[in-house]
Amino acid sequence: xxxxxxxxxxxxxxxxxxxxxxxxxxxxxxxxxxxxxxxxxxxxxxxxxxxxxxxxxxxxxxxxxxxxxxxxxxxxxxxxxxxxxxxxxxxxxxxxxxxxxxxxxxxxxxxxxxxxxxxxxxxxxxxxxxxxxxxxxxxxxxxxxxxxxxxxxxxxxxxxxxxxxxxxx
Numbered sequence: 020x021x022x023x024x025x026x027x028x029x030x031x032x033x034x035x036x037x038x039x040x041x042x043x044x045x046x047x048x049x050x051x052x053x054x055x056x057x058x059x060x061x062x063x064x065x066x067x068x069x070x071x072x073x074x075x076x077x078x079x080x081x082x083x084x085x086x087x088x089x090x091x092x093x094x095x096x097x098x099x100x101x102x103x104x105x106x107x108x109x110x111x112x113x114x115x116x117x118x119x120x121x122x123x124x125x126x127x128x129x130x131x132x133x134x135x136x137x138x139x140x141x142x143x144x145x146x147x148x149x150x151x152x153x154x155x156x157x158x159x160x161x162x163x164x165x166x167x168x169x170x171x172x173x174x175x176x177x178x179x180x181x182x183x184x185x186x187x188x
Contacts (some may be wrong), residue, residue: 040125053130063138077091083147117166154182
């Protein structure tokens with residue numbers, strides 16, 4: 020039998036997610052979780068900028084409305100095989116749930132990868148609405164069966180200490 024005839028779960032998506040998982044794991048092991056999260060945050064801001072630009076161009080707007088921000092956050096995760104949904108929405112915050120991580124099971128024990136979601140969501144919300152703080156309350160990466168996060172849209176002294184603030188242009 021030749022290698023090309025083998026049934027292997029190996030294709031570009033699995034390879035890419037495995038590569039990202041191992042990079043995150045190496046960072047977490049070498050520099051620690053906090054610094055690894057910081058490095059991944061830098062990447063998340065760059066990716067958030069690109070995604071925000073793509074959506075604004077596709078919608079032909081200079082700035083997303085409040086409703087469009089929520090729609091974009093849900094849609095972008097759907098496009099990359101996440102399963103995000105709105106739990107609660109008020110003028111001050113958007114509470115989101117998620118039943119499927121875009122990294123799949125490969126996100127387990129790699130909480131630094133959650134900085135991608137925090138930074139992409141935070142960047143998009145802040146760039147369009149002026150301010151955001153993202154609190155990752157529960158994540159699949161930490162072993163939970165689902166994720167829960169809150170995107171706060173107004174600065175406040177009452178925000179959880181675990182919320183990461185993002186400021187718009």
